[in-house]
Amino acid sequence: MPSNMTAKCRKKESKSSADRPLVCVDLFAGAGGFSFAAMQAGFTVAAAVELNAHACKTYKKNIADAHGVSLYEGDILGVCPDTIKKLDIGDGQECDVLLGGPPCQGFSVHRIKGAGVDDPRNQLILKYFEFVKTIRPKVFLMENVPGMLWERHRTFLDAFYLQARATDYKVLQPIEIDARDYGVPQRRKRVFILGIRGDMDLDIHWPPRPTHGDAKALEQDETLQPWLSAQTVFQMDDVAGDINNVHMRHSPELIKVFKATPKNGGSRHQSGRVLKCHQGHDGHKDVYGRIDPLKPAPTMTTACINPSKGRFVHPTEDHGITVRQAARFQTFPDSFQFEGGLIASGVQVGNAVPVKLGQILMETIKEGLISDPKKK
Template identity: 60%
Template sequence: MIRLEQANPDTELNAAASVQGCLPKVVDLFAGAGGFSLGASNAGAQVVFAVEFDKFAAATYRKNLCGVGGTTLYTEDILKLDPGKLAKAHFTNGTECDLLLGGPPCQGFSTHRIRNAGVGDPRNALIYRYFDFISSLRPKAFLMENVPGLLWPRHSDYLEKFYELGASEGYTIFDPVTLDARDFGVPQRRKRVFILGVRERERVADFDWPPPPTHSETNDDPTKRWISCQDAFISAPFGDPNDLHMKHNDELIRAFKNTPANGGSRRDSGRTLPCHKGHDGHRDVYGRIDSRMPAPTMTTACINPSKGRFVHPTEDHGITVRQAARIQTFPDSFVFEGGLTAAGKQIGNAVPVEMAKALINHVIKVTTLGGPDMCRSSLQERRN
């Protein structure tokens, strides 16, 4: 079942940390609408501050997350912020940043089918800006998310330099891993690259990365079966401002009526755009989502049926903002600002909340970033 309300933070970790005042401290860069941050909060961490420049994503983050644990949101261009000043402002009297999160803009890494496309995209260099914050904050660990294209040979220079910077600052950086969100309780097929770095003085000898999947195609112990996306299409709460979809003309509605339930494609719709003529690609365009299985990847255009398999399983329209958000495991209480297109972009860019929670829980508990044992030892040190 998809969680339609915000999950409670890990009970044991949160209870112990709250009593002793040492919730793991997290910073989220390129935070978007806040999928990574909400996952961290649900894992029992405190998001100290976040950075997001896009005005609509920032408005969404502020509305939903700035009242949680006193998170400060910076909406300036990250290139104009001073990481050193932020470190001094938020981490004083011996407090440290436990975990730095972030997904630098990935458009330059996701361009495909064109040789060397995206190589010179200036947004690619933002992964180095991410490292400027690593250098100033000195987090015990950092977890960076990006698209699989980051690992393509054409982008190897960026990745190699990132690893060189990590080594020079005393970080052990694990090999990049490509993880599928459906393996971590998300009702969606979504592959993303995660790069984890840990300060060398932190304990990593017994640390396994990535964490084992919690879900799989078969219901074999200890995993559960992949979650279908059917619950995403339960009626939205009355008055939900995100219960809206694109308005379609009569021609499109007729095309949707010709598309079989839980499947189909542009061929079934009987409608061919000029850009689709002469080749056999883009088969998913105008296709229906199959609610019996994990949904396809929610992209930044997930509310537009002309951009992929984003038609409702049985109804004759594209999916709603709320349905897309549920597929990304955002709770129904989470409201996206900025209108239909802006909301779709925020949802498509987000780290799925349940996946973020699973990964952060693993990092926090296994690498001594926090948890009851560390809280007790830290408290004992202060008493001595």
């Protein structure tokens, strides 16, 4: 339990509902992309929960220590929602937004049917709504991969909506959002589900109106800006002493492949070389390919610093992208440092909600909250 909880609780209880800031709690917080975005949008993050030790170190360094956020480090199944409600939100106070969503991989049909209800992964959905029932946020916002809408995950989605109705929340239909439509220089599709407490009469314009688009979209809407290309990241200068300005070390054989691969978007098939690992089969077409600087970058996955996992080779240099470049594609500021080393940092970056997108989502929710006639 964080040592500063009691002091924070007293401070929050001393504030009236009239002058308190909008408050959110971040479950499955990761390195803090959504929390950081919420703060950029003007929210106060009261508490966060995260299991991964490296992500916790990153969260503490960039958010918790600097902004007084209570970080619960460990399995969410062992965290008591009532503790967060009493110590971090404060008796008599309200949580405005509950962020985060249970990892989708824990809810595939074969796991639910085969593993049984005793599998802890299948308890995450129930635990999520234990937080909803206890904290009673005005709004909850869940983010997940598009795969959660696949038919084989129908059990998870149905269970989610069933739990939401049981806790008296109006849940909007899942929406798929591409981050490049909101000023993120990356193709990244994610599903967001917004829930509104039954007694709230909120006018939230959901989903937010896109700010960017392709040429066709720009012809139809002159207020849009063009998608940001990967070049916006690669043109940025390095920051002296940046611990995240590192990339993977590659074998001499692999470097030869990179050197033979055409610059600015070339694929390994154009290199004229075949790696031993691809002899006898074609492999994924984007593996070891260069990022095209004139287009939005590919999705930054948890393996985004590894060229063997996708099109993650620098456009003109003969190595994979750095952690910092990946973080810039996720619109993290250069002041945000990732802990845990190369691989662990890449995982944290790939799991994060892009800061720019998260900020727009939270600003949209904020507009609905502050215009609520019931808000005191």
